Amino acid sequence: MVISKNQLHIVSFDVPYPPNYGGVIDVFYKLKALFDLGIEIYFHTFEYGRGRPKELDELCKYIFYYPRNSSITNVLFKTPYIVKSRSNEELIKNLKRIKAPVLFEGLHTTSPLIMENFEDRKVLVRAHNIEHLYYAGLAKSENRIDKKIFFKTEAKKLRAYESILDKADTILTISPSEHDYFRNRYIGNAVYIPVFHPNNKVKKLSKKGDFALYHGDLRVADNIKAVHFLIDIFKQLDYELVIASSFINKTIINEISIHEKMRFVKIENQNQLQDLFEKTHINVLPTFQKTGIKLKLINTLFNGRFCLVTSKMVEDTGLEKLCEIGRTKEEFTQKVYELIHTDYVDDLVKEREKVLKPFNIYENAQKIIDLLF
DSSP states (O other): OOOOTTEEEEEESSOOOSOOSHHHHHHHHHHHHHHHTTOEEEEEEEESSSOOOGGGGGGOSEEEEEEOOOOGGGGGSSSOHHHHTTOOHHHHHHHHHSOOOEEEESGGGOTHHHHOOOTTSOEEEEOOSOHHHHHHHHHHHOOSHHHHHHHHHHHHHHHHHGGGGGGOSEEEESSHHHHHHHHHHSTTOEEEOOOOOSOSSOOOOOSOOSEEEEEOOTTSHHHHHHHHHHHHHHTTSSSOEEEEESSOOHHHHHHHHTOTTEEEEEOOSHHHHHHHHHHEEEEEEOOSSOOSOOHHHHHHHHHOSEEEEOHHHHTTSSOGGGSEEOSSHHHHHHHHHHHHTOOOOHHHHHHHHHHTGGGOHHHHHHHHHHHHO
16 A cells, blocks of 8 residues: 555544643644644544543544553553553554554554564654653652552663664654753654644733632642642742642642632633633742653743743753742742732743744644655
């Protein structure tokens, strides 16, 4: 079979709709941009709780859904759990049956490369993280001993497994620092393609908002640690803190409920998050784990006012100048005090427009197309 000029397989680690957490935001808006540029997509995804949304149907030529094998016995194998649980023979058959280039989303989805080389077509892998470093960071943030052991073990397996990337024609890196890592290990194979996101332009907002906002996935240990960090700071301040997430964490909700100036908001859709951005004066985004460029940071810089972060959120991203940085709890607290009394002005919008120019999703989708065909 001859490879069509505009056909592409995309293999996703999770159903990317709704695009309500970091990894699937990148997958969904990449899928949409490629579709808008005329690419015919055979979309393969592992479905384990997010359903089969009709919103994906209009973007894809065909969608293949596969069950994720979440059996605990998968931790006993040499292959990392995030890869082993997504091993599927039907996936390999479907990829081989339709001769088109393949884009694997994350190391998670690369199990077909264990058995096959796909030498008859281009193979790209989107590196969403340096996975062994990411899992080592999760181990440090985790308090439960069983999860800590799992994350440490997974990090070791992922470090060894990463060499599977030698079978890829190109690794699509997601941040400047991670690009340096992959470029040095897989010579000539790494291309920096910034994160995909839903934003077209930097939003202009009034000089003042009403509160501080943290938003993130409250299933993730580093985000839970960030919320505890913020509770410790804001319980001493006479300023409202809103914690927002698509995911309910009852422990966090109970902790903030005892504080008069704190509240939880469940994010049901993107419009609700946009409404929060418009009302927020200080977007507080601490992290204790350096992992490329976080999508919530990009989303905030396009849509919100001030962005106050810890150093690990912006180190080696090129976005340092767009954020206020609190390197210690004391410095972070002082920055909150200062920003409460600072107006958000148009010059800050102009600076963001200049720095965020490389994050144009259609230009970056075209770069992927140029690599494939």
